[in-house]
Amino acid sequence: xxxxxxxxxxxxxNTHAKNSLKVDDLDVLFKANVNVFIKALxxxxxxxxxxxxxRSNKRAYLFxxxxxxxxxxxxxxxxxxxxxxxxxxxHGELIKSKAGALExxxxxxxxxxxxxxxxPSLTSNHIAGxxxxxxxxxxxxxxxxxxxxxxEALTFSTNANTNIALHKVGEYFGVKKLKxxxxxxxxNGR
Amino acid sequence: MRKQSYYALxxxxxxxxxxxxxxxxxxAQVVADFENNVGWLHGSCLAIKNDSxxxxxxxxxxxxxxxxxxxxxxxxxxxxxxxDCLALLEDRASVNLTNGYSFYAINTDTDIxxxxxxxxxxxxxxxxxxxxxxxxxxxxxxxxxQSQALWRGYYYLGYDTETTCE
Numbered sequence: 001x002x003x004x005x006x007x008x009x010x011x012x013x014n015t016h017a018k019n020s021l022k023v024d025d026l027d028v029l030f031k032a033n034v035n036v037f038i039k040a041l042x043x044x045x046x047x048x049x050x051x052x053x054x055r056s057n058k059r060a061y062l063f064x065x066x067x068x069x070x071x072x073x074x075x076x077x078x079x080x081x082x083x084x085x086x087x088x089x090x091h092g093e094l095i096k097s098k099a100g101a102l103e104x105x106x107x108x109x110x111x112x113x114x115x116x117x118x119x120p121s122l123t124s125n126h127i128a129g130x131x132x133x134x135x136x137x138x139x140x141x142x143x144x145x146x147x148x149x150x151x152e153a154l155t156f157s158t159n160a161n162t163n164i165a166l167h168k169v170g171e172y173f174g175v176k177k178l179k180x181x182x183x184x185x186x187x188n189g190r
Numbered sequence: 191m192r193k194q195s196y197y198a199l200x201x202x203x204x205x206x207x208x209x210x211x212x213x214x215x216x217x218a219q220v221v222a223d224f225e226n227n228v229g230w231l232h233g234s235c236l237a238i239k240n241d242s243x244x245x246x247x248x249x250x251x252x253x254x255x256x257x258x259x260x261x262x263x264x265x266x267x268x269x270x271x272x273x274d275c276l277a278l279l280e281d282r283a284s285v286n287l288t289n290g291y292s293f294y295a296i297n298t299d300t301d302i303x304x305x306x307x308x309x310x311x312x313x314x315x316x317x318x319x320x321x322x323x324x325x326x327x328x329x330x331x332x333x334x335x336q337s338q339a340l341w342r343g344y345y346y347l348g349y350d351t352e353t354t355c356e
Contacts (some may be wrong), residue, residue, distance in 0.1 A: 019281055019348075051284045052348065063349055109276035111232060111327060111347055112303055113320060114255035116354075124324075124350035133325070133346075135288045180323040180355055182344065183285050190324070 002088040005069070005100035009062055009087060010107030017058035017085075019126075025054040027129035030187045033174035034132055040145055040173065044154075046138040051183055053133075055126040058085050063120035065089060066104035069097060071112060073119065076101075131186035132175070136160065144169050224341035227309040230329040232345065234296050235275035236265070236307050241292040243309070249296060251305040252318045254329075260313055261305070263298035281348030289344060306331060306343075316340070321355035328355055 003009070023034055038048050065079040069089055076090035076097035091097045105112065110120060125131035143151040146169075157163040160182045167177040176189035229238025231251060243265050251261040269275035274295045277286045286293075296307075306318045306329050317332040329343040 014280075049284065049288065052281070055349070060349065109232070109272070109279045109282075110349075111345075113322060113327065114253075114304070116322065118322065118352035118354070121350040121352070126350060133285065135285065178324060180328075180353060181325045181346070182289070183346065184325055 002086045004088045004091055005066065005097070005104060007103045007107045009066075009104055013056075013059050013062050013108070017056040017062065019052050019056055019059065020054045021050055021052065023050065023053055023132070025129065026132065027187075030130045030132075030174070033187070034185075036147075037170055037173035037175045038134075040169075041136060041138075041142075044138075044142040044144045046136050046142055046144075046154075049135045049137075051133045051135065052126060053131075054129040055124065057122075057127050058082065060120060060122055060124070060127055061085060062087070062104060063108055063110060064122050065119075066101040066108070067110050067112070067119040068101075070101035070105045071119075072098065073117065125186040125188070125190060130188075131184060133181075133183035134185065135183050136166070146172060222311055222340075224331065227311060228331055228341045228343070229291070229307050230327075230343040230345055231296070231302055231305040231307050232276045234298065234302060235269050235277060236294045236296055237275075237277050237286065237291040237343070237345065238294070238307070239290050239292070243292070243294060247309060249307045249309055250311070250313050251298070251302060251307045252313055253302060253305045254318065254320050261298055261300045261302065263296045263307070266295040266297045269293040269295045277345060279348070282346050285346040285348070289346070322351055322353055323355050324350060324353050 023031055026034060041048055061082045068074045069076050069079065079089040089097060091100060138156050141153055141155045143153050145151050152169050154165050154169065160166065161179045170177055170185060175185045178184040178186060178189055226240040229236045236249065245265055245267055247265040249263045249265065251263050253259060253261065269278065272279035272283065275293045278293060315334055317334050317336065319330045321328050326347045327345045330339045331341040332339055
């Protein structure tokens with residue numbers, strides 16, 4: 001039985017379409033690289049706090065279409081269907097469809113930057129299980145041991161985006177830094 | 191004796207100072223403490239790297255919609271959960287907290303989506319801007335008419351979008 005868009009779907013997503021915090025939920029190859037990288041860092045004395053690994057495609061679907069419909073960027077009838085998410089975007093009247101979508105935007109806390117034409121993405125490295133958000137901290141300088149036994153000295157910087165030495169070590173382990181978002185690492189740096 | 195001489199000298203100095211032409215003293219160049227006085231907002235919640243702002247402190251909010259409007263608001267109370275503060279919703283709280291921000295619910299008569307908030311600063315002297323990153327927003331404060339950032343704030347949204355930051 002389909003359910004109209006609205007705040008019901010916020011509660012539904014917060015129960016049935018949550019993002020993962022587990023490294024085990026990542027893509028198999030990327031997971032292996034992440035595990036080795038994190039072990040090397042923690043063995044050297046760093047603290048690693050994982051905030052997101054694999055993101056739910058159902059959650060992303062709800063974010064994407066609620067944002068677009070609420071902002072008038074598409075017609076409610078344009079919304080694609082998704083298996084396992086029995087939502088009715090088109091309530092029959094545009095004003096009601098937009099109101100239902102806006103309830104979801106507000107409930108999910110989606111940002112609506114002025115002039116923005118970019119909704120939350122339907123696809124990403126996180127959704128594919130090939131990205132991880134993590135905060136890496138340590139005090140002073142640590143020596144991270146590489147697979148060949150050599151060590152790389154890393155000095156802490158509060159801005160992870162500019163710590164090139166840390167990025168190089170990550171890349172050595174197959175975990176590449178995206179330099180615009182401090183916690184974001186992925187298989188290809190995007 | 192010494193004490194009397196001192197008082198005579200002091201009195202003379204006071205008289206001379208009182209009779210002298212007023213001089214135009216240049217105010218000392220005040221360097222604004224951007225880190226403690228500038229933050230960003232999503233909804234009615236201020237994120238700022240200052241954990242000692244007291245309730246009822248006045249804020250000036252600059253919405254990021256290119257309008258000339260500024261909004262006056264006041265700090266209501268520290269915010270601790272996603273119920274009080276969108277930046278503390280489950281998908282994004284840990285990163286935003288780890289970045290060193292403190293969060294405050296604010297009182298205002300106007301609905302706010304995204305804005306930059308300042309304390310004790312003349313907003314006319316500054317420019318305000320933002321861009322999107324892959325997973326968040328970067329807020330920027332510059333001198334008016336200039337592009338070099340005096341302050342930047344990063345808001346981790348916890349979902350993916352298109353980047354507009356250069």
